[in-house]
Every structure is written in structure tokens, then in C-alpha cells.
Amino acid sequence: MTINFTSARVLPAVAAALLFNACSKPEAPALPATEKPILVATAVAAMAEAPEVYQATGTVRARIRSVIAAQVMGTIRQAPNAVGDRVAAGQTLVTLEAPQFASGQAQAQAAVGEAESALPEAAAGIAGARSQLALAEATHQRMAGLFAKASISRQEMDESAARLQQARAAVQMAQARQRQVEARGQQARQALESARTLSGYLAIRAPFAGVITEKSAEPGMVASPGAPLLTIEQAGAYELELSIDEVHATAMKPGLELQAHFADQPQPVTLRISAIVPAIDSTTRTLLVRALLPAGPNWRSGQFARAEFRLGSQRRLTIPAAALIAQGQLQFVYVMDGGRAISRMVTTAAAGSGSWEVLSGVREGEVLISPVPAGLQDGRPVVTK
Numbered sequence: 101m102t103i104n105f106t107s108a109r110v111l112p113a114v115a116a117a118l119l120f121n122a123c124s125k126p127e128a129p130a131l132p133a134t135e136k137p138i139l140v141a142t143a144v145a146a147m148a149e150a151p152e153v154y155q156a157t158g159t160v161r162a163r164i165r166s167v168i169a170a171q172v173m174g175t176i177r178q179a180p181n182a183v184g185d186r187v188a189a190g191q192t193l194v195t196l197e198a199p200q201f202a203s204g205q206a207q208a209q210a211a212v213g214e215a216e217s218a219l220p221e222a223a224a225g226i227a228g229a230r231s232q233l234a235l236a237e238a239t240h241q242r243m244a245g246l247f248a249k250a251s252i253s254r255q256e257m258d259e260s261a262a263r264l265q266q267a268r269a270a271v272q273m274a275q276a277r278q279r280q281v282e283a284r285g286q287q288a289r290q291a292l293e294s295a296r297t298l299s300g301y302l303a304i305r306a307p308f309a310g311v312i313t314e315k316s317a318e319p320g321m322v323a324s325p326g327a328p329l330l331t332i333e334q335a336g337a338y339e340l341e342l343s344i345d346e347v348h349a350t351a352m353k354p355g356l357e358l359q360a361h362f363a364d365q366p367q368p369v370t371l372r373i374s375a376i377v378p379a380i381d382s383t384t385r386t387l388l389v390r391a392l393l394p395a396g397p398n399w400r401s402g403q404f405a406r407a408e409f410r411l412g413s414q415r416r417l418t419i420p421a422a423a424l425i426a427q428g429q430l431q432f433v434y435v436m437d438g439g440r441a442i443s444r445m446v447t448t449a450a451a452g453s454g455s456w457e458v459l460s461g462v463r464e465g466e467v468l469i470s471p472v473p474a475g476l477q478d479g480r481p482v483v484t485k
Contacts (some may be wrong), residue, residue, distance in 0.1 A: 137481040142436060143420045143470040145462045150416040153408050153450055154351070158342035158360070160393065160403035162333035164308065170323035171301045174198035179317040179329070186335065187306045194304040194317050194329055201302065205295035212292050215285030222278035229267070229274040236260075236267035310334045313401060338399040340371060342407055343386040351411050352376055352389050360391070361406045364398065368408075416457045423470035424448065424456055433462060434469040434476060436484075441469055443478040 174196030181193055243260035246252045314331035323329060340360055344352055352373060359368040371391040380387050391407075393399055424446070425432045431448055434441040446461030462468070469482065476482075 135481050137439070137483045138441075138473060138476065139485055140441070140469045140473060140476075140482045141471065142467050142484050143423055145417055145419050145458060145464055145466045145468060147415050147464055148418045148455070149413050150418055150455070150457055151410045152412045152414055154348050154411050155450075156342045156344055156407050156409070158340045158391075158405045158407050160338055160399050160401055160405065161341050161390075162313075162401050163337040163339050163392075164310075164334035165313075165401075166307055166310075166332050166334075167328045168193060168304060168306075168330040168332060169326050169328050170194075170196060170304065171325055172196070172198060172201070172298055173322065173324055174302060176317055176319050176321045176323055176329075179315070179319055181312055181315070181330070183312055183315050185312050187310060187312060187332065189306055189309045191306045192303050193306055193312075194323070196302040196304070196323055198298075198302060201295065201299045205292065205299055208288060208292035208295045211288035212285065215281060215288050218281045219278070219285065222274070222281045226271065226274040226278055229271040233264075233267035233271050236264040240264045304329065306332060308332070308334050333401060336395045338393045338401070339374065340391045340393055340405055340407070342389050342391065343384065344389055346380055346385045346387065348409075348411070349380060349387040351409070352387060356409065358391060359408045361408070362403065369394070371407075417462070417464055418455045418457055419448075419462065419468055420470045421454045421456055423468040423472065425472055434472055434478075435462070436467040436469065436482065439481055439483070441476055441478065441480050441482045 175198070176194060177197045178195040179193070181187060187193065240260045240263070243252060243257055247254075247257040310332040312330055313333050315329070317323065317329035342358075354373050354376065356373045358371050358373070360371050361368045371393065373389050374392045375390040377388040377390075419433065423433050425434075431446050432443050433446055435444050436442075444461050447459040448456040449459060450456065469476070
């Protein structure tokens with residue numbers, strides 16, 4: 101028998117290698133211990149009558165707002181108030197300087213004095229003319245008696261009649277002069293009143309009590325008629341202006357209740373629509389409505405608000421708010437599936453009363469974990485309470 105010494109030498113080496121590998125092979129990883137189920141509460145996604153909530157955005161506006169401007173041209177001498185200052189009704193806000201008004205008032209005053217001083221002279225002229233008229237009438241009567249007795253000639257009688265006519269004309273002229281003096285006096289007084297009115301425009305006063313929200317007037321500037329100097333908002337009178345989508349315009353009625361949410365208010369403010377602008381904006385396709393705000397020191401023009409209107413109700417698939425988890429822009433719920441918590445992405449809409457309307461991701465009758473325990477992971481075993 102022929103022995104293959106090469107194979108004889110290889111076999112023991114192979115066997116030794118196999119034995120070494122068998123001894124050095126790592127142990128298989130241990131199976132994970134069974135997770136202990138978490139005790140959870142559940143809720144069922146069900147159809148329910150949910151209010152139809154419409155949301156709109158709004159801005160706080162002052163009900164009464166006045167832009168203060170000069171009525172005459174002048175140089176601003178004083179403008180002591182600043183933005184944010186509260187002012188009283190009638191308080192002087194800006195003082196203008198216009199020397200031409202002072203000279204105009206002085207001229208008008210002088211004209212009034214001249215007219216008043218001419219009145220006694222005009223009255224004296226009338227009195228003198230009337231005296232001459234009385235004398236002419238008496239003389240003419242005597243001359244008429246003499247003429248009837250043929251004691252005087254026709255020429256003398258005509259001369260007497262002419263003197264009477266002249267006396268009457270003199271009275272009329274004196275009365276006309278008096279009327280002219282009185283008219284000049286009236287014109288002078290009107291000019292003086294106008295000058296005083298114009299001078300009154302040099303002091304610009306607050307039309308009502310309020311707060312200064314804008315100011316462009318500074319000492320040394322020239323104020324032109326109609327150019328804004330200050331803006332005042334009436335204190336304590338604010339309203340919320342809301343832009344309503346055209347599709348919901350017909351639902352807006354005076355007195356309709358809304359809940360307004362403000363960033364600096366911990367609780368929503370209940371308001372009611374007080375006015376509706378009767379036209380829809382052709383650019384934005386929105387309807388403007390207004391709601392009066394209660395008196396308070398915290399309202400400011402331009403303040404943002406989010407309003408909610410309840411326009412009825414309808415049956416919707418709802419889940420408790422405690423079953424919903426938000427992670428950034430994503431929303432999840434945990435569904436009971438074979439004794440485990442399975443996460444599922446959903447889309448929702450506000451339904452009110454501590455619940456959310458489910459738009460997608462959950463079907464009616466599915467059991468959800470609510471509330472969701474802290475640290476719950478997808479696939480974790482759970483048991484219901």
C-alpha cells in the first residue's frame with residue numbers, strides 16, 4: 101500500500117486548525133429581555149358635533165384719529181410735545197410765528213378806530229342838514245302864503261321851492277355819508293375779526309384728549325397749510341379691524357361674537373362685530389369688519405390679533421387634544437396595534453373644546469393613547485388601564 105505522506109501531514113494540521121477555530125469562536129449575542137408593557141389610557145377616534153371655527157387676523161386701530169396740520173403758513177416757534185405724550189383737549193401743541201398777521205391786525209384795528217371816529221361827524225352832518233331842511237320848509241310855507249296873496253312874484257316862489265329841494269337833497273347826502281362811514285366801520289371790524297382769527301391759528305391746539313402717535317414738527321421749521329405736524333389718537337377708544345375672506349363674508353353680521361387672541365393677553369377677549377364695511381376689497385378679496393375693544397390702557401394701534409368665529413357646527417372625526425404630539429411642523433398620534441403603541445403622522449384642524457379634527461392619518465373607531473406618557477417610543481408594548 102502506498103502512503104501519501106503529504107496528505108498525512110495535512111490532515112492533522114487541518115484538524116488542529118478546526119479545533120482552534122471552534123475554541124476561539126465568539127459567543128452569540130444574548131436575546132434582549134422582554135420589554136415591560138406601559139400602562140396607558142386610551143381614547144377612540146369618533147365622529148362628533150364640532151363647531152365650525154373660522155380664523156381671521158386683525159389689527160388694533162384708534163376709533164378717532166386726527167392728523168394735526170397748520171391752517172396758515174408760519175415758522176414753528178415751539179413744539180414741546182413728543183411721541184407718546186398724553187395731551188388734554190384744547191392743550192397748545194405747536195406755536196407758530198407769523199409777523200405779517202400782527203401787522204395786519206394792527207392795520208385793521210386802526211381802520212376800525214378811524215371809522216368809529218368818523219361816525220360822530222357823519223351824525224352831525226345829518227343833524228345840520230335836517231335843521232336846514234326844517235328852515236327851508238318853514239320858509240317855503242310862508243312864501244306860499246304870500247304868493248297866494250300876490251305879495252311875492254313867481255320867481256321868488258320858485259327860488260323858495262328850489263331852496264327846499266336843495267335842503268332835502270342835503271339831508272339825503274348826509275345820510276348817505278353816514279351809511280358809507282358805517283359800512284367802512286363794518287368792513288374794518290370784519291377785517292379785524294379775520295386778523296384775530298388768523299392770529300389764533302398760530303397756536304395749534306389738541307381737538308380732543310389723546311396720545312401723540314406721530315410727530316414731524318420741530319422748532320425752526322416752516323409749517324405750510326395742510327402739511328401734517330402731529331397725529332393724535334383719542335385715548336381709550338380703540339377697535340379691532342378684521343379682514344374676512346370673501347367666502348365667509350355673508351356669515352358676518354353686526355353683533356356676531358368672536359374670540360380675539362392677543363400676544364400680551366393671557367386669555368382671549370370676547371368681542372362683537374360693531375360695523376361692517378359694505379364693500380369687498382377688489383385686490384385682497386376680503387371684507388373689513390370692526391369690533392369695539394373694551395376700555396383699557398394696554399391697547400396700541402397696529403397691535404396684531406388672531407380672531408376666531410364660530411359659524412355653526414358639523415359632524416367631524418375628532419380626537420382628544422391630549423392624544424396629539426407636535427414636533428415642529430409635524431403632528432403624530434400613537435395608535436394601539438396588537439398591544440403595541442404605533443406612531444402615525446396625522447393632519448388636524450382645531451375643533452375646540454379640547455379636541456382636534458382629524459383630516460388624515462386616523463380612521464373612525466381606532467384606539468389612540470391619550471394622554472401620551474412621557475418618553476413613549478414607537479412599538480413599545482402597552483396595556484390599557
